[in-house]
Amino acid sequence: MTKCDTHFPLPLPDDPRKWQGWNNYRSPNLYERLCLDPHANPSNELIEEHCRELMRWWQKKLPLKNQPSNPLAQLLRSGLEESSRYLTEARLELLDPDRRRVLDEELAAQDHEAAGAEFQKYLHFALASGALTVDEEKNLLRFGAERALTEPEMNSMIEEALEESGAQRQTAPPPVANITEAPAKTSSANPQEEFLSLLRLSNLDSMSMSDAQRDTFIDMAENLGLEPGEAEDLVDLFLEEADEKAFADQPGASSRTEAKAVSAPIAEQSSPEKIERNADVERSHYGNFTNTLGEMMIFIPSAEFTMGSEIEEAAPNERPLSQVTLSRFYMSRCLITNAEYEQFDRAHQAKRAPGAGDRHPVVYVSYLDAIKFCQWLSTRERRKYRLPTEAEWEYAAKGNDTRKFPWGNYDGRGDLANFADRNTVFAWSDRDIDDGYPESSPVGAFPLGASPFGIEDMAGNVWEWCLDYYELYRPGPKVNPRGSTAGTKRVHRGGSWKSRFSSLRTTVRSSNVPGFSCNDLGFRIVCECD
Numbered sequence: 001m002t003k004c005d006t007h008f009p010l011p012l013p014d015d016p017r018k019w020q021g022w023n024n025y026r027s028p029n030l031y032e033r034l035c036l037d038p039h040a041n042p043s044n045e046l047i048e049e050h051c052r053e054l055m056r057w058w059q060k061k062l063p064l065k066n067q068p069s070n071p072l073a074q075l076l077r078s079g080l081e082e083s084s085r086y087l088t089e090a091r092l093e094l095l096d097p098d099r100r101r102v103l104d105e106e107l108a109a110q111d112h113e114a115a116g117a118e119f120q121k122y123l124h125f126a127l128a129s130g131a132l133t134v135d136e137e138k139n140l141l142r143f144g145a146e147r148a149l150t151e152p153e154m155n156s157m158i159e160e161a162l163e164e165s166g167a168q169r170q171t172a173p174p175p176v177a178n179i180t181e182a183p184a185k186t187s188s189a190n191p192q193e194e195f196l197s198l199l200r201l202s203n204l205d206s207m208s209m210s211d212a213q214r215d216t217f218i219d220m221a222e223n224l225g226l227e228p229g230e231a232e233d234l235v236d237l238f239l240e241e242a243d244e245k246a247f248a249d250q251p252g253a254s255s256r257t258e259a260k261a262v263s264a265p266i267a268e269q270s271s272p273e274k275i276e277r278n279a280d281v282e283r284s285h286y287g288n289f290t291n292t293l294g295e296m297m298i299f300i301p302s303a304e305f306t307m308g309s310e311i312e313e314a315a316p317n318e319r320p321l322s323q324v325t326l327s328r329f330y331m332s333r334c335l336i337t338n339a340e341y342e343q344f345d346r347a348h349q350a351k352r353a354p355g356a357g358d359r360h361p362v363v364y365v366s367y368l369d370a371i372k373f374c375q376w377l378s379t380r381e382r383r384k385y386r387l388p389t390e391a392e393w394e395y396a397a398k399g400n401d402t403r404k405f406p407w408g409n410y411d412g413r414g415d416l417a418n419f420a421d422r423n424t425v426f427a428w429s430d431r432d433i434d435d436g437y438p439e440s441s442p443v444g445a446f447p448l449g450a451s452p453f454g455i456e457d458m459a460g461n462v463w464e465w466c467l468d469y470y471e472l473y474r475p476g477p478k479v480n481p482r483g484s485t486a487g488t489k490r491v492h493r494g495g496s497w498k499s500r501f502s503s504l505r506t507t508v509r510s511s512n513v514p515g516f517s518c519n520d521l522g523f524r525i526v527c528e529c530d
Contacts, residue, residue, distance in 0.1 A: 007019070007021055010053065012054075016076060017075070021054075022057065022076075022083075023351070023364075025058075025086045026079075026086055026350050028349070030089075030094055034054065034087065034094070035050055038107050047095060051090070055084060058083040058084065058087075061079075062080060065080050074519075078354040112148065112149075115144070115149055116149065116157070118147065119147065119149060119154065121379060123140060123161050124165075125198065126140060127162070127165050130166075130168065131167055131168050132167055132168070133170045133194075134170060135191075135194060137158065140154065191224045192234060195217075195221050195226060195231065195234055196234060199217060199234070205242040209239065213371065213375065218231045282301040295333070295334065295525075296332070297331065298333050299328070299330055300330070302326060302327050304323060305324055305326075305395050305398075306322070306324075307394055307507075308322060309507035313505075315508070317473070319473065320473055320475050322473060324391050324478045325477070325478070327529075328529045329392055329528060330527040330529065331388060331392070331525070331526050332524045333444075334457060335361035335362075335457050335461065335464065335522050335523070335524050336373070336522060336524060337443055338352055338356060338358050338359075338360055338361075341365065345373075348364070353440065356439075356440060357442065359442040359444075360440050360441070360442055361440055361461060362523075363462055363517070363518065364517045364518065365521070366514060366515050367387075367490045367515070370465050371386075373523075373525075374386050374387060374525060383528075384528040386526055387466055388464075388466055388467060389481065389482050390468045390509075393458075393466050393494075394493070394506055394507065396453055396455050397455070397459070397493075398451065398506040398507075399451070399452035399453070404506065405459055406451035406452075406455075406506060407449045411501055412433065412501060414434050415435075416446055416448055416459070417435070417449045417459040417460035417495075417501075418437050418457075418496075419435060419495065419500065419504055420497065420501075421434055422434050423438040424438060424498070426498065430500075430501060437497065439519070439520075440496075440497055440519075441497070443456065444456050444457070445457075459494060459505075459506070460496060460504050461496060462494075462497070464493050464521075466491040466493055467490075467491075468484070469488075469491070470483075470487060470489040470490065471483060471484045488513060489511040489513055489514075491509060491510070491511050492512065492521060493509065496521070
């Protein structure tokens with residue numbers, strides 16, 4: 001549904017990094033431009049107050065126009081020129097009763113459309129098992145009614161989805177003789193069992209379930225009538241069950257103490273040889289494919305490689321070296337673009353960087369936004385999409401040799417990557433090289449800079465979120481590492497149009513909090529092999 005950023009702390013924080021409301025000035029939603037909630041029916045006085053405070057905030061920032069190298073000037077950019085016009089337009093439109101009525105009708109229609117899309121998402125999830133139970137349908141109808149969908153609309157969507165998927169509607173069970181047992185079974189056991197069934201369909205475990213995914217499941221549990229605390233307990237129960245199953249599926253799991261002391265090291269040494277020997281066989285079974293977004297997914301076979309770097313210019317967090325074994329996976333040839341991301345979130349178009357087109361990489365997306373995009377695409381295609389792990393990202397960027405950059409060891413050239421060249425205004429900008437772009441470039445603009453696997457833009461353009469929590473490297477061999485199970489920051493890799501050329505190396509690491517977003521941070525996706 002349409003959501004507005006209504007956070008409006010007075011006095012407004014002077015530092016734009018401590019408050020995101022300033023970034024709404026170009027929003028197509030006129031209420032959002034002024035940090036107002038349309039559902040609260042704001043008064044004319046409140047409209048005037050918000051507009052006045054925002055105009056004052058921007059007016060204080062005008063001196064930054066003469067300081068192009070100032071990081072805040074880089075952050076605010078076009079708002080220094082355009083904010084006054086956009087805010088004034090919003091004020092005039094909202095104070096005109098006729099125009100405001102038209103706007104409210106348009107927003108109501110958008111809300112209704114978004115509610116239908118959300119209903120469809122949960123409907124498809126409910127039909128994943130091939131059957132729609134009476135209780136599931138009842139919960140769906142309650143979910144839709146809470147979002148102002150009419151019963152005929154919901155019934156029409158359910159019938160259409162049943163026909164398309166081939167799923168069957170289960171009829172209500174016949175009355176049982178023991179009437180005293182029936183209420184207990186329907187009132188308490190069914191929602192819990194239904195929620196556990198949804199969890200089991202996800203095929204997640206404690207290593208692969210992200211915080212955002214967990215929050216999504218808790219929301220679904222509340223829609224089933226469960227209390228948040230009870231839902232948390234059920235998620236923990238499911239994860240324990242999933243972890244035990246995963247451990248039981250591993251060879252030698254019955255002998256835990258001996259496996260830790262003897263079997264595990266042997267497996268880590270023998271596994272890479274087997275994977276290397278089967279690389280050609282894997283390629284014969286798995287090929288590149290194009291997903292529904294039109295994005296080419298490149299197949300990367302299982303392999304072993306050396307992760308990290310010990311060259312002189314390597315940072316401490318790039319050490320020590322470790323041998324890493326990876327299972328096969330697919331990775332998107334290009335970064336996710338504005339056009340691709342906005343199929344998932346149409347409202348993001350208002351957040352585009354000035355001058356960025358459909359083929360530019362999406363920016364102003366947090367780690368959490370990227371996770372939600374992967375979940376949406378997974379549901380849409382019935383595949384398992386996610387962010388790349390840090391190890392997958394590094395291997396896809398450099399292969400199993402010691403090259404410094406995705407293309408090899410050449411440096412100081414403007415035809416390989418988009419970095420801080422003469423078109424930028426930073427103190428560290430390289431005035432001798434011109435890569436052709438002052439900020440981000442369309443994806444695929446530097447084909448000579450592709451990695452050994454043909455994956456593009458892995459150096460420069462925009463940083464890329466990875467799945468892992470950030471932590472210092474630990475010594476020793478690893479198999480399909482996913483980093484720490486807890487932390488405060490998530491990894492991002494690759495450098496950007498703001499980076500020095502030396503920061504485009506394949507082993508350079510950076511990180512930030514999951515909710516952070518900016519104008520040079522995006523992501524690409526991985527699809528797990530069946």
